[in-house]
Amino acid sequence: MTVALVDGNNFFVSCERVFNPRLENRPVVVLSNNDGCAIARSEEAKALGVAMGTPWFQMRDLARQHGIVALSSNYALYGDMSDRMMAILAGFAPEQEVYSIDECFLGLDGLAGSELADCGRRIRACVRQWIGIPVCVGIAATKTLAKLANHCAKKCLAGSAGVCDFTRLPAVELDRLLARLPVGAVWGIGPRLARQLGDLGLTTAAALRAADATVLSRRLSVQVGRIVCELNGIACLALEEVAAPQQQIIVSRSFGIPVQGLPELEEAVASYIARAAEKLRRENLRAGMLHVYARSSPHRQDATHYHGSLMLPLATPSADTLVLTRMALDMLRRIYRRGPVYQKAGVALLELSDAAASQASLLPAAPDNAALMQALDHVNARWGRGTLRSAAEGVRQPWQMKRARLTPGYTTAWDELLCVS
DNA sequence: CTATAACTCTCAA
DNA sequence: CTAACGTTGAGAGTTATAG
Numbered sequence: 001m002t003v004a005l006v007d008g009n010n011f012f013v014s015c016e017r018v019f020n021p022r023l024e025n026r027p028v029v030v031l032s033n034n035d036g037c038a039i040a041r042s043e044e045a046k047a048l049g050v051a052m053g054t055p056w057f058q059m060r061d062l063a064r065q066h067g068i069v070a071l072s073s074n075y076a077l078y079g080d081m082s083d084r085m086m087a088i089l090a091g092f093a094p095e096q097e098v099y100s101i102d103e104c105f106l107g108l109d110g111l112a113g114s115e116l117a118d119c120g121r122r123i124r125a126c127v128r129q130w131i132g133i134p135v136c137v138g139i140a141a142t143k144t145l146a147k148l149a150n151h152c153a154k155k156c157l158a159g160s161a162g163v164c165d166f167t168r169l170p171a172v173e174l175d176r177l178l179a180r181l182p183v184g185a186v187w188g189i190g191p192r193l194a195r196q197l198g199d200l201g202l203t204t205a206a207a208l209r210a211a212d213a214t215v216l217s218r219r220l221s222v223q224v225g226r227i228v229c230e231l232n233g234i235a236c237l238a239l240e241e242v243a244a245p246q247q248q249i250i251v252s253r254s255f256g257i258p259v260q261g262l263p264e265l266e267e268a269v270a271s272y273i274a275r276a277a278e279k280l281r282r283e284n285l286r287a288g289m290l291h292v293y294a295r296s297s298p299h300r301q302d303a304t305h306y307h308g309s310l311m312l313p314l315a316t317p318s319a320d321t322l323v324l325t326r327m328a329l330d331m332l333r334r335i336y337r338r339g340p341v342y343q344k345a346g347v348a349l350l351e352l353s354d355a356a357a358s359q360a361s362l363l364p365a366a367p368d369n370a371a372l373m374q375a376l377d378h379v380n381a382r383w384g385r386g387t388l389r390s391a392a393e394g395v396r397q398p399w400q401m402k403r404a405r406l407t408p409g410y411t412t413a414w415d416e417l418l419c420v421s
Numbered sequence: 422c423t424a425t426a427a428c429t430c431t432c433a434a
Numbered sequence: 435c436t437a438a439c440g441t442t443g444a445g446a447g448t449t450a451t452a453g
Contacts, residue, residue, distance in 0.1 A: 011434095031440090032439085032440040032441075033440050033441065034439090034440070035438095036438085036439050036440055037439055037440070039434090039440070039441095053439080053440085054439090055438070055439040056438080056439080057437075057438045057439080058438090058439080073440090099433095099434085100433080100434045101434075102434075103434080187432095187433085188432070188433085189432090190431060190432045190433080191431090191432090192430085192431065192432090193431080193432085221431095221446070221447080222446080223431095223432090223445085223446075244444090246443085247443080247444075248442090248443070248444090249442090249443095250441075250442055250443070251441090251442090252440090252441065252442080253440090253441085254439090254440070254441095297438090297439080298439090299438085299439055344440095346441090348442095401440095
């Protein structure tokens with residue numbers, strides 16, 4: 001197997017820069033939902049010491065001092081730019097696995113020798129020219145090694161100019177390179193495993209590669225054993241061209257203001273259900289289980305912290321927003337307590353089944369309002385999400401998340417384009 | 422005892 | 435003036451429970 005990992009550089013920031021060139025060469029961060037913390041940073045922002053996940057209020061002084069531009073996340077924009085990028089990348093290989101919003105694996109089995117790095121350079125140039133997004137390319141014999149190669153390309157290690165090909169690297173060179181990478185830089189090694197491996201004296205990627213896969217399988221987990229094999233060029237992870245069927249649909253948000261009352265929570269939960277059910281119908285699925293929760297902020301560690309949660313099966317699987325809403329609101333009323341300051345609520349749809357291949361019920365058929373749901377989805381697709389909604393979702397929605405620094409929907413909304421100066 | 426369900430922990434982007 | 439810290443999804447491993 002020969003595989004490339006293509007990954008957008010500081011993807012969200014790069015998307016913003018495409019439409020606002022004044023952001024070039026400046027420190028820029030994109031904030032998480034609710035303008036909470038930094039989830040993407042330009043190189044300039046990283047150089048100022050802004051760590052991934054830094055809460056916005058904690059870096060405000062630094063931002064003032066250095067003119068850091070902070071933007072609310074604009075997922076409509078990033079999703080659309082991602083679609084364009086993935087379509088371009090699909091043209092470079094017969095097989096593509098879209099792994100996340102900003103990266104994909106490409107199967108390059110037909111190519112060999114210098115063709116691989118050449119292909120990587122063409123990919124980079126093409127994506128940059130066609131949609132303005134800078135990407136880095138890592139090429140290797142397994143997905144885990146390709147991730148590491150990409151990491152090296154991003155860090156400009158081994159003389160890579162945005163493209164790093166491990167397949168032509170002599171074994172000694174590769175070892176020297178991996179010896180400089182901490183074990184936590186390996187795909188699948190998180191903070192906990194890094195600590196456990198460190199206890200065993202394995203602190204670098206090179207050390208992990210040289211370790212005994214069988215022993216680590218037993219001592220730690222089968223995952224680690226697989227990673228060791230992958231680091232040695234033995235592919236354990238296949239390229240997954242078709243995504244496995246979804247197992248759960250989650251919609252959750254932090255509130256823009258502190259919430260104490262049941263009415264606000266009800267509006268929020270009804271809105272999240274509407275969104276989740278919309279996703280459910282788009283995938284032609286139905287939910288057999290419903291999970292609802294509401295909680296206060298875990299960051300304030302006083303005794304008043306509360307997390308209410310309830311998970312219940314549906315009598316019959318459903319994709320009906322109204323059925324799911326009624327049930328979710330019933331569940332919410334059961335977990336609601338007066339007193340706590342709620343900071344977040346969420347819903348999850350579980351036990352998803354194919355709506356087409358449904359199990360017949362012995363019980364009387366539940367109403368599923370299929371025609372109504374279809375009309376609802378049509379109206380909202382044409383006129384925008386939330387145009388047609390249940391009264392339970394509320395009108396003013398004061399609890400909505402903060403997005404004070406949101407940029408226009410440059411690629412998805414004509415009327416917002418008119419605002420661009 | 423085994424098989425499965427339920428739950429927790431970890432990881433990723 | 436003060437307080438303010440994301441979301442979604444998957445998989446593995448452990449514990450509880452049923453038969």
